[in-house]
Amino acid sequence: MLKINKLHKSYKMGDSSLHVLKGINLHVEKGEMVAIMGSSGSGKSTLLNIIGILDELDSGEYTLDGIEIKDLTEKKAAQYRNKFLGFVFQSFNLINFKNALENVALPLYYQGLKRKERQEKAMFHLEKVGLADWSTHLPNELSGGQKQRVAIARALAAEPKLLLADEPTGALDSATSQDIMQFLQQLNDEGKTILIVTHEEDISLMCKRIVRLKDGVIMEDKKIKQNRLI
């Protein structure tokens, strides 16, 4: 599903350059649920951004579903993101002037689907996250947990191969966090490959594999016994 070899990434900070990722090797198979752990500054978000084709690597190899991600045009990158990837963010990142249904339908719009088809599909995914009754509500009328569910529905709408979650529970209380994680586990059970960036130990324990990053290198990569919530 995902192969990363000898990945390097550095950022220019004025005159000096900050070496964020120093030779990452990571292979993820289909159906895995991986937690990427690390303190802030460890490079975990940068890694997720590169995997999410939101950022470009400096050197190394990155293959996603058999396709090498390299020197993409903006247009091509957008296409791949739309086709392969679903994003869930810490701050939800819903578009605040669109209601829940419209938010979920947005990636389908960029797939070029007809309006009716978009709405049907979006409604299906909203039902899946249990928010069918909230479809016409604007994000600011929803609770944090509900917003994140809408965001997950949106990430799923385009039926991506890989779900990327950047601190998905970072802005939620523990009960709601459990709720969201339970749902992600359910998705994983259905066969979805999920990558979660987190710095919370208990969240990582709910995944099947933990990759620990420190100072731009992988310190530890182990499979664990998943802490099941279902």
Next chain:
Amino acid sequence: MIDLGLFREIFQSLNKNKLRTLLSGFTVAFAIMLFTILFGIANGFQNTFNNEFAGDANNSIFIYSGRTSKAVEGYQTGRRIQFDNPLYSEIKQEFSDDIEFITGRVYKNVTASFGNEKSNYSVRAVNPDHQFIEKSEIKDGRFINPLDIKNNTKNIVIGNLVVEDLFGEIDPIGKYLDLNKIKFKIVGVFVERTEGSDSNEARVIYMPISTAQKIYGNNDYIDQINLTYNPSLSEEEAIAFGNKIVDKIKEVFFVADNDQSAVRARNRARENQEITQFNGVLAILVLIIGMGTLVAGVVGISNIMIFIVKERTKEIGIRKALGAPPSSIKLIIVLESVFVTAISGYVGLLLGGAVLNSFDLEDYWITDPGVSTSLVIGATFTLILAGLIAAYVPANRAASIKPIVALRDE
């Protein structure tokens, strides 16, 4: 790529940000309103000029005589210059190539009476050509014709207000009108072609010039010579032609070249030239001011669009993360800009038109300052172009936003 969904997107974005939309539209609306008003006023000036001289053919030259103001070749100053038939014939012959129509005029004030009605009018005794120089329109009957001139007939043509004054509902054609105790037969009624022009023009009585010369003085005097020049002459040529006639008359009467009062000419070519120049300057001024305000409007829209792009950085980042290609981001910004510019431009156009229509500006030399169809069409293209220009920088800026940077933006 342009489909209904895109427009729904734009409407949604505009609708959710009403104040922002309103503010960005305001500058353009105001610019276009100013432009419309200025344009209308300039148009109004032009209309006023055109109306002012509409009573006469626009290629007319009127030649008047007066008293000499310079002594020359033994002649005293204050000598009265009197045009006469031989002079008229000489001019008519010598300049026949450049003359379209020509007439002499003899003036006389008369008391006219018909039945019990009685009033004072001015008589203009003229040649048949006069009809075309003064742009008189025959309503009933005919104008003075060459036979009238030849036979010194006592036929007259009267203005429609004379009919109103003296005849009321009676058809005046064929009736006899008493002018200073002499009976004249009415053969025609004319109306002044221009509305609202001096009503005295419609209270004139025309008679054959030969008849007037015979009855009122038994001489061959002419008070004034009116002519129209060949329309194919340019304004410069027409002015030169007018001067040539004046010089010729001065020569005949031994008038000093620099004597301004003995022989004078009012040449429409000169007035036309002045009006053309004035209108040209006015048009350029309006264009400069209009373009200036429009540019200010475009800069305003562009500015606000840049701000909008900045404000929507996060949203744009989200869209890109969800798979929006740069072109679709660009298109949203461009269409939004064109849409706001065009709509607010039209609002400005309507407001400007309303302002022009709601004031009666005739007192200020502004007549019918309307907004023409061609202006509206021109404005449409200009506004769309303006919207595109305004969107250029912001759209490119939006398209070049990296999703990662955009998502980090709080």
